[in-house]
Amino acid sequence: MTRAARRRRRMLPLALASSILLSGCWDRVEIDQRGFVVGVGIDEPAKQEEKQGSGNQSRAKQTFKVVYQIVMPAGLSTNKSDGGESGGKAFFNMTVEENTMATSMAKLSQRLSRAPFFEHLKVIVISESIARKPRKFAETIDFFLRESQMRRSTRVMITRDRAVNILNTHPPDQKLPSQYLEELSDNTKESSRILPESRIGDVHEFLLKRKSFAIQAVTNGNPNYSTLTEAAIFNGTSNQLVGFLTSQETAGLNFLQGKVKGGQIKFSFDDRLGVFSLEKATKSLECKFGPDHLPSFTYHIKVDGAVDEVLHAPDTLKEPSIKKMEEAVRKEIVKIMEMTINKLQHEYNCDVMGLREYLFHNHYYWFKQHENEWEEQGNLFATRPVQLDVKVSVRRSGNINLTED
Structure with missing residues (x-):
């Protein structure tokens, strides 16, 4: 074997190792090509039309009205030299109607110029009308539990109001309503009437163990603030919302x-x-x-x-x-x-x-x-x-x- 051949033989393993290392970024997506979803609100449509039929057929006809809160990065900047305008809008909400969460996300992809990205999702707000139906709450969050981009620390809240109204709460001192809700859920040191934050990972464990549980409930005060002093009570057997605790009763539960x-x-x-x-x-x-x-x-x-x-x-x-x-x-x-x-x-x-x-x-x-x-x-x-x-x-x-x- 010639010296050149031996040299080529020694270089082959190095070339193979380099190709493996370099292939680690094959699925990378640039940050400016992502549509950052920071909040999700899930309601029933105003008029839920279901035809008579078997239970499975009726459930298949039911649709969700899902509002996605998406970040506008330019609005987050306070430096005009960065191309953004101080005080500009930092988000927009897009509403989709579908009968599954996965297909609603697919429909969202058809409307956004950037691919939806859920790794920075802060809060999921679900309306009372959905949570009161047996097993519907578990079915609603099933997509988020399976989604590989999801963090198990994402907050879950129930509302007596429309979820879309909660995601439209826009305090003057906060650019993102979803971030406002996330920070609001952490104010347990300031008030005994706020239940500890409800993380989707914890909720998943309750559902798997068929345990009754309580999670934070949010009400819409006005466009400038929401209130987080109630608790939503779920039955562990039927996986459905059975009612709410008042602010005083929530303090009692904390004790x-x-x-x-x-x-x-x-x-x-x-x-x-x-x-x-x-x-x-x-x-x-x-x-x-x-x-x-x-x-x-x-x-x-x-x-x-x-x-x-x-x-x-x-x-x-x-x-x-x-x-x-x-x-x-x-x-x-x-x-x-x-x-x-x-x-x-x-x-x-x-x-x-x-x-x-x-x-x-x-x-x-x-x-x-x-x-x-x-x-x-x-x-x-x-x-x-x-x-x-x-x-x-x-x-x-x-x-x-x-x-x-």
Whole structure:
């Protein structure tokens, strides 16, 4: 073998390795060729026309009205030298009607000059009318769970209003409504009435385990803001929306789940109005079995905080005043928790409080014997006694304005 032939033979593996490495970008799409979808709203058409027929045929006729929120990059720029105009529109909404989510995306592709790209999708808003239908909620998000571009951290919200109205909420200080909604869902440290963010990955796990669950519900205040202080309750068996918790009941659920990160509690004592600022809240759950071999539960809640405001207050540094304020706050927390428990047990029969999960982890053999009776058949959840043991500590009471002795 000649020297040249041996040299060519040695170079062959290097050439093959280089070709493999260079082929890694074969499917790359330039950023200016992507249509960035940052929000999706899913409604029923105003007039849903379905012909009589079998159940499968009726479901096949049902269509979705899907609004896609798409970024206009030039509108995001605040530098005129970049080719954008300061304050220009940063998004546009495009509406598509189809009977599946996949075909609606295909139809969107036929209208956009850039290929739809979902990797930066921030929020999916689904209307109440769709979520209340058995299994329809799961079918609606199925496409997003299968889509390879999707992030499992994308937020999911339910609305009593039209989803398109929510995606048209445009605060003056935010260029993208979808980003506004995403940031709004994170304000749990500022309010105990906001449920922790509902990520599509978590919702997927609830659906697979057939567990009842709660996710954030958003209402449309006006074009400048939306409100996120309700919780949408889903039945784990039928995978459908059964109702909503009010803002107070949502705060009660946060206490029951041990997810309070902050916020305020209004209270009154001796005909005076005050505001208690939550700084720390811990939860533990205790379970006991009676002679009937059925469980009863006790929630132990410990809350620390400060008095932010008291109207016409006595000396709030005195021990009697502190004890009265602690008792007043305790009663208020117990009241909102009892409201939540009553609605979940007796109106919705949906355990989103964590009792099922506690039994699964701590009393597994009992739970497996009674799993089907917990919510679905025997309604055990609705009949189980739940006691509340709440302790409140006022760490800082302040004493700015002494108006009374």
